[in-house]
Amino acid sequence: MATGVKPRVKVPKSAAAGDTVTIKTLISHKMESGQRKDDDGNVIPRSIINRFTCDFNGENVIEVLLEPAISTNPYLEFEAMAPEAGEFKFTWYDDDGSVYETAKNIAIS
Amino acid sequence: GNWAKVAAQQLLTQDKLLEFDTFGNVSLIHITDIHAQLVPHYFREPSVNIGVGRNTGAVPHVTGAEFRKLYGIDDGSPSAYALTYDDFASLAQGYGRVGGLDRVSTVIKSIRADRPDALLLDGGDTWHGSYTCYQTQGQDMVNVMNALKPDAMTFHWEFTLGSDRVTEIVGGLPFAALGQNIFDAEWDEPTELFPPYKFFERGGVKIAVIGQAFPYMPIANPGWMFPEYAFGIRDERMQEMVDEVRAAGAELVVCLSHNGFDVDKKMAGKVNGIDVILSGHTHDALPEPVLIGETILVASGSTGKFVSRVDLDVRSGRMMGFRHKLIPVFSDVIEPDAELTTLIEEQRAPHATSLSEVIGRTADDQLLYRRGNFNGTWDDLICDALISERDADIALSPGVRWGPSILPGQDITREDIWNVTSMTYGQAYRNEMTGEFLHVVLEDVADNLFNPDPYYQQGGDMVRVGGLGYRINITKPQGERITEMTLLKTGEAIDPSRTYQVAGWASVNEGTEGPQIWDVVEAHIAMQGTISLDPNNSVKVVGP
Amino acid sequence: IGVGALLISGLPFRASASTEDAIAAFTGGAEVGSGDVKLIAPEIAENGNTVPIEVSSDTAKEIMVLATGNPTPSVATFKFGKLAASRAASTRIRLAGTQDVLAIAKLEDGSFVQASRTVKVTIGGCGG
Numbered sequence: 203m204a205t206g207v208k209p210r211v212k213v214p215k216s217a218a219a220g221d222t223v224t225i226k227t228l229i230s231h232k233m234e235s236g237q238r239k240d241d242d243g244n245v246i247p248r249s250i251i252n253r254f255t256c257d258f259n260g261e262n263v264i265e266v267l268l269e270p271a272i273s274t275n276p277y278l279e280f281e282a283m284a285p286e287a288g289e290f291k292f293t294w295y296d297d298d299g300s301v302y303e304t305a306k307n308i309a310i311s
Numbered sequence: 312g313n314w315a316k317v318a319a320q321q322l323l324t325q326d327k328l329l330e331f332d333t334f335g336n337v338s339l340i341h342i343t344d345i346h347a348q349l350v351p352h353y354f355r356e357p358s359v360n361i362g363v364g365r366n367t368g369a370v371p372h373v374t375g376a377e378f379r380k381l382y383g384i385d386d387g388s389p390s391a392y393a394l395t396y397d398d399f400a401s402l403a404q405g406y407g408r409v410g411g412l413d414r415v416s417t418v419i420k421s422i423r424a425d426r427p428d429a430l431l432l433d434g435g436d437t438w439h440g441s442y443t444c445y446q447t448q449g450q451d452m453v454n455v456m457n458a459l460k461p462d463a464m465t466f467h468w469e470f471t472l473g474s475d476r477v478t479e480i481v482g483g484l485p486f487a488a489l490g491q492n493i494f495d496a497e498w499d500e501p502t503e504l505f506p507p508y509k510f511f512e513r514g515g516v517k518i519a520v521i522g523q524a525f526p527y528m529p530i531a532n533p534g535w536m537f538p539e540y541a542f543g544i545r546d547e548r549m550q551e552m553v554d555e556v557r558a559a560g561a562e563l564v565v566c567l568s569h570n571g572f573d574v575d576k577k578m579a580g581k582v583n584g585i586d587v588i589l590s591g592h593t594h595d596a597l598p599e600p601v602l603i604g605e606t607i608l609v610a611s612g613s614t615g616k617f618v619s620r621v622d623l624d625v626r627s628g629r630m631m632g633f634r635h636k637l638i639p640v641f642s643d644v645i646e647p648d649a650e651l652t653t654l655i656e657e658q659r660a661p662h663a664t665s666l667s668e669v670i671g672r673t674a675d676d677q678l679l680y681r682r683g684n685f686n687g688t689w690d691d692l693i694c695d696a697l698i699s700e701r702d703a704d705i706a707l708s709p710g711v712r713w714g715p716s717i718l719p720g721q722d723i724t725r726e727d728i729w730n731v732t733s734m735t736y737g738q739a740y741r742n743e744m745t746g747e748f749l750h751v752v753l754e755d756v757a758d759n760l761f762n763p764d765p766y767y768q769q770g771g772d773m774v775r776v777g778g779l780g781y782r783i784n785i786t787k788p789q790g791e792r793i794t795e796m797t798l799l800k801t802g803e804a805i806d807p808s809r810t811y812q813v814a815g816w817a818s819v820n821e822g823t824e825g826p827q828i829w830d831v832v833e834a835h836i837a838m839q840g841t842i843s844l845d846p847n848n849s850v851k852v853v854g855p
Numbered sequence: 856i857g858v859g860a861l862l863i864s865g866l867p868f869r870a871s872a873s874t875e876d877a878i879a880a881f882t883g884g885a886e887v888g889s890g891d892v893k894l895i896a897p898e899i900a901e902n903g904n905t906v907p908i909e910v911s912s913d914t915a916k917e918i919m920v921l922a923t924g925n926p927t928p929s930v931a932t933f934k935f936g937k938l939a940a941s942r943a944a945s946t947r948i949r950l951a952g953t954q955d956v957l958a959i960a961k962l963e964d965g966s967f968v969q970a971s972r973t974v975k976v977t978i979g980g981c982g983g
């Protein structure tokens with residue numbers, strides 16, 4: 203199981219209703235590709251974040267399917283609309299079944 | 312001899328070198344790629360500088376007699392000595408050393424006497440390249456440059472001091488540290504430490520200076536030394552910055568660039584609205600600006616050998632005209648600024664004994680120089696040192712463009728050795744490499760130099776090789792340029808599957824082990840005593 | 856010049872059969888034209904282990920990214936939801952060597968379009 207996994211997100215604290223907001227996410231994860239070998243020549247098993255979702259007040263913003271070619275500490279940037287005040291919910295799904303979540307509130311100015 | 316020296320210098324006076332018919336309402340002063348050369352030295356320009364693609368035969372890819380013909384320079388004249396390579400050793404006897412930041416100060420002060428609010432812009436590669444710079448982690452250069460009172464600078468080798476040291480110095484700089492393409496690597500955002508541009512009000516003109524740092528820093532230099540930063544050309548953002556400063560009222564847009572000349576030419580063709588690009592990194596010195604559309608490109612050489620002055624007439628928000636001079640800093644002709652001489656001596660005094668120690672000397676017919684696409688005699692000497700001191704079959708030495716020259720029959724001091732080797736990753740490694748891998752290395756570096764698209768060029772010269780010969784066809788694509796690789800000591804073809812002992816230095820990989828290159832070279836020179844090198848004919852070039 | 860334990864090749868990789876398979880799986884065998892999809896990637900990767908890329912389109916429902924020269928070409932698929940303010944996203948990817956990166960978009964009208972960029976992964980070293 204992956205250890206030390208820590209999600210971080212950047213979301214503006216407020217926006218005008220219906221405005222575009224830029225969201226950036228990072229999650230510390232080694233993204234073991236399954237193609238590397240250890241010093242004894244044994245293949246190190248694949249262990250990656252394979253899926254990411256961002257939802258706002260229950261409605262989907264983006265879903266990303268990730269493959270082993272995504273770099274260590276996966277970074278994702280995209281644009282969302284916030285039609286009203288509420289909560290962005292971010293979810294990362296690990297190969298090992300772990301699910302990592304974080305959320306950010308946004309106010310409407 | 313002495314007679315030649317007197318005769319040559321009678322042609323030159325400080326007044327004549329600095330003579331300039333002040334023009335328009337704005338003056339820019341450009342210095343770049345000083346590589347920590349505080350004191351006068353010799354610097355020979357390249358004999359081989361091949362352009363590819365659309366830059367075939369175009370400046371700065373013109374050298375020697377062709378260069379003199381292009382600019383109407385007489386053989387044996389001061390300009391011939393300053394700008395071309397032929398007869399370098401004998402002309403150097405007559406015209407003497409160049410550069411020295413106390414002389415550069417005199418030039419700057421004379422321009423400021425004409426135009427007190429002239430902008431002084433430093434193109435970077437400033438805090439790197441000497442014994443004292445290494446020992447003080449750049450502090451000697453910071454102290455001396457601060458005394459010249461620049462208005463802004465941009466960056467390249469500075470980052471090889473490591474990001475902590477760069478942050479420390481930049482935090483205390485009394486002028487702007489610019490780089491529109493210096494980004495925070497983690498979040499891909501502009502940094503606060505390196506703003507994209509700065510506004511100046513000079514001669515009643517609102518001037519925006521936009522900085523462009525070296526785009527390929529983490530590739531050409533060890534990225535692990537500054538992992539917090541990302542770079543790249545980012546010409547789309549450059550356009551945004553130009554539009555932003557124009558919208559904010561800029562009447563003159565100056566780009567202080569460390570892209571290298573061909574990259575600047577391409578960028579000038581893609582980005583609209585830059586009036587002047589002050590170009591650095593590739594160390595070219597051009598007596599006239601190059602015009603791309605409505606943008607002028609100015610190239611000011613390296614090591615403090617030249618100062619460019621650009622006077623501009625800016626009216627109703629437009630550059631209406633310019634007058635330019637590439638001022639060669641002949642150090643026996645230009646009076647040193649005493650204040651700076653004292654300051655420079657203060658930086659050097661704690662290291663005086665070590666700097667001045669004589670390690671060997673050059674033979675009476677042996678010039679040591681570096682510039683050229685494929686080899687220079689300094690690099691031949693460094694490769695010889697690597698092969699003999701590290702007991703290797705083959706040596707590799709990076710194709711850097713900095714490092715002064717040593718005349719025939721001149722002492723070689725420890726300072727001279729550091730001037731061509733000093734860096735924060737100077738470990739001389741010794742590795743086993745297969746013939747196939749060596750081929751990949753040569754192909755990779757060749758493409759960084761000869762890719763027809765300037766955006767794929769990094770602005771270094773070809774990796775120098777010792778103990779190895781090859782043929783290069785510049786016009787071929789990557790993977791097909793390098794053929795006929797030969798192990799010189801046996802005359803046999805390099806076997807792709809065989810393993811060779813390779814010594815080299817300046818690896819960008821973290822954890823590289825070995826003695827420092829300056830110690831390797833010093834030991835070799837000390838053992839040789841007098842340096843006399845065999846002519847290097849090991850690279851056969853098929854050109855465009 | 857940087858030399859040491861290097862895994863990359865200096866030569867461009869050729870697209871593999873698995874690239875064709877990945878495209879077919881995404882398009883169901885439909886024709887792929889050019890049009891409303893854009894891919895931004897650097898000319899030269901600063902680090903082949905983390906190459907920034909950006910995909911965008913005005914009308915894409917989904918965009919798939921492939922690294923045609925990697926041993927396994929699949930990289931990521933972006934599916935834009937109802938609250939996506941644009942059909943654009945950025946990420947960082949691993950490239951095993953100099954190669955073409957490919958973005959294929961499934962547009963709202965059901966058609967498929969593609970864009971590609973060559974990214975050079977170099978051993979590096981040397982400089983002015």
Ligand SMILES: [Mn+2]
Binds near residue numbers: 593
């Ligand atoms: Mn440089």
Ligand SMILES: [Mn+2]
Binds near residue numbers: 344346593594712
């Ligand atoms: Mn330089």
